[in-house]
Amino acid sequence: MKTYQPLEIVGYQHDYDHAFSIEDEYDQRISSASAVVTQLHPLLTYKKHGRQTxxxxxxxxxxxxxxxxxxxxxxxxxxxxxxxxxxxxxxxxxxxxxxxxxxxxxxxxxxxxxxxxxxxxxxxxxxxxxxxxxxxxxxxxxxxxxxxxxxxxxxxxxxxxxxxxxxxxxxxxxxxxxxxxxxxxxxxxxxxxxxxxxxxxxxxxxxxxxxxxxxxxxxxxxxxxxxxxxxxxxxxxxxxxxxxxxxxxxxxxxxxxxxxxxxxxxxxxxxxxxxxxxxxxxxxxxxxxxxxxxxxxxxxxxxxxxxxxxxxxxxxxxxxxxxALTEAKGKLDHADRIVHAAARNFAGDNDEKEVYGILFYLAESKLFARGRAFGIQDREIIELNADQGLSQRKTKRALAALEEAGLIEKVASRPKQHVLLLDID
Known part of the structure; x- marks a missing residue:
């Protein structure tokens, strides 16, 4: 089966074949049923003499x-x-x-x-x-x-x-x-x-x-x-x-x-x-x-x-x-199990759902963010928890408690940002 190649190469291969016509080859290609011909005319340069058309x-x-x-x-x-x-x-x-x-x-x-x-x-x-x-x-x-x-x-x-x-x-x-x-x-x-x-x-x-x-x-x-x-x-x-x-x-x-x-x-x-x-x-x-x-x-x-x-x-x-997405999804599923267990063990006076939310957001950030600059910030966690009906005051209190327990660490103050210390790999 003949390999389909650029016209320049085809012409070179038939350089000494007097029965071959590159124009016929071009006409055959551009008029074939599988060709899409546009109304666009790009500016092209001839390799041999540099003129353009x-x-x-x-x-x-x-x-x-x-x-x-x-x-x-x-x-x-x-x-x-x-x-x-x-x-x-x-x-x-x-x-x-x-x-x-x-x-x-x-x-x-x-x-x-x-x-x-x-x-x-x-x-x-x-x-x-x-x-x-x-x-x-x-x-x-x-x-x-x-x-x-x-x-x-x-x-x-x-x-x-x-x-x-x-x-x-x-x-x-x-x-x-x-x-x-x-x-x-x-x-x-x-x-x-x-x-x-x-x-x-x-x-x-x-x-x-x-x-x-x-x-x-x-x-x-x-x-x-x-x-x-x-x-x-x-x-x-x-x-x-x-x-x-x-x-x-x-x-x-x-x-x-x-x-x-x-x-x-x-x-x-x-x-x-x-x-x-x-x-x-x-x-x-x-x-x-x-x-x-x-x-x-x-x-x-x-x-x-x-x-x-x-x-x-x-x-x-x-x-x-x-x-990358497949690998990250597998790691996130594994992290979810660890975070669930940590939230159950830690909850105490805090709402387990609230603690889980904070830890899981930080787990997502740890797995997906490309460096600390992209890491999730406390204000974003507060907003996400608020969307789940959890008060700003409770989220801030839970963040402080998790930091004190050594499950998360504060890495920035303006804006405030924490990272997860749990081993989720």
Whole structure:
């Protein structure tokens, strides 16, 4: 059985076969019943002479491998959702915050931007209490991701929407000399050129003028809002095309990953959505390789192999999330038995339900929080117990009694925070 390969490779393999026509091969692919042909025309670069073209419409072919990977992606997402439904809200919140920490760290790391995990953790925990007008670095970025966590769906229907998202997502992150210099996007290039890639390797040279950018993104808006392509394929085509267009002088990668994260979180699950940058960072060489391959004009704007590899990258990360959730669920069930026994033995003058609640919240925090900065605070325990009809006074009294008994330890005063000393591993 003939292996399905990029047109560039097929052409090279038949270099001396005069009976073979690469144009016939291309026509066969793009006109096949399993091909999806879009109205998007990415800017492609010829490998041999460096000239660029937009003559080819972006397309992909439903290969057995792609369909299988997409099915695995969908099954993994459902499994993640089913497993997460078996976890209590505090555990889910702690786990998602840990994923968010990784996502912010890695999306910046891909761009060569160093971030401090402790700083990000503090912002994630305290952002809702931050004074208005006192924006810290990354605060706006984190707030945008947290909106995704709450189920907020981005709707892009006009070019201005791209700019509005960019301004809010990267507020305070873009230096003055890299701010958009057109009406909405970049236009005049400071040194006459722009490239995507690493310090030593160019992956793509994007459109130059704001007019070309606006035309490309106008086509993308129409594609994004149509319902004729299944969500996962639409998400990956959109991701490639946005990066290919590269509408800003700086921050395109971070915005592109955020758009992909937002879409996957809404259409599939938050755990998958909050693992995009983490997954790409772990496979960054593969990511650049498939992007560069898709950017070659010799491949005639075929995105089949880009989609397949991105699905491998994303499903691989989903498996890691599933394994982490499964392990954590097992540990939480074990901790629940220990906490129940401790609550029965300790209760005394305190309400057993109240004591159990405090110990279990702290157990969740111990198992799921990524460091003390994400640990549950006393005010949150008090609020959770209040939702169960338990008074603030009783919860504070029980916290003090548990601390005195050596079952918990105070680790912070402002805001007050305790950690569990019970061995629950």
């Amino acid at each position: 937009k003559q080819y419409p972006l397309f992909f072919v439903y290969t057995p491998e792609m369909v299988s990977l997409a099915s695995n992606f969908d099954c993994n997402s459902r499994a993640i959702q089913e497993l997460s439904h078996k976890l209590p809200p505090v555990a889910i919140s702690q786990f998602l915050n840990s994923l968010l920490l990784g996502e912010i760290t890695y999306t910046n790391s891909i761009e060569g931007i160093k971030t401090d995990a402790a700083e990000i953790s503090t912002i994630i925990r305290s952002i809702e209490f931050a004074p208005k007008g006192e924006e810290k670095r990354l605060q706006s970025t984190i707030r945008m991701y947290q909106e995704v966590q709450k189920g907020h769906l981005l709707k892009i229907t006009a070019l201005q929407d791209f700019r509005s998202i960019y301004d809010e997502l990267l507020k305070g992150e873009i230096p003055a000399d890299k701010q958009p210099n057109g009406q909405l996007f970049r236009d005049v290039l400071p040194d006459g050129s722009l490239r995507i890639g690493t310090a030593t390797k160019t992956v793509h040279v994007p459109p130059v003028s704001e007019l070309a950018i606006s035309e490309a993104l106008g086509s993308l808006i129409a594609f994004m809002n149509a319902d004729d392509v299944p969500p996962i394929y639409k998400a990956l085509v959109t991701h490639f095309y946005f990066e290919n267009t590269h509408p800003f002088l700086d921050g395109n990668g971070r915005m592109g990953r955020y758009l992909l994260s937002t879409y996957l979180a809404n259409k599939y699950d938050r755990f998958t959505g909050f693992s995009v940058a983490t997954a790409i960072h772990a496979q960054i060489d593969s990511y650049y390789r498939i992007f560069k391959q898709a950017d070659l004009a010799e491949n005639r704007a075929e995105l089949t192999f880009f989609i397949e590899e991105m699905l491998r990258i994303l499903t691989g990360q989903q498996v890691k999330v599933l394994n």
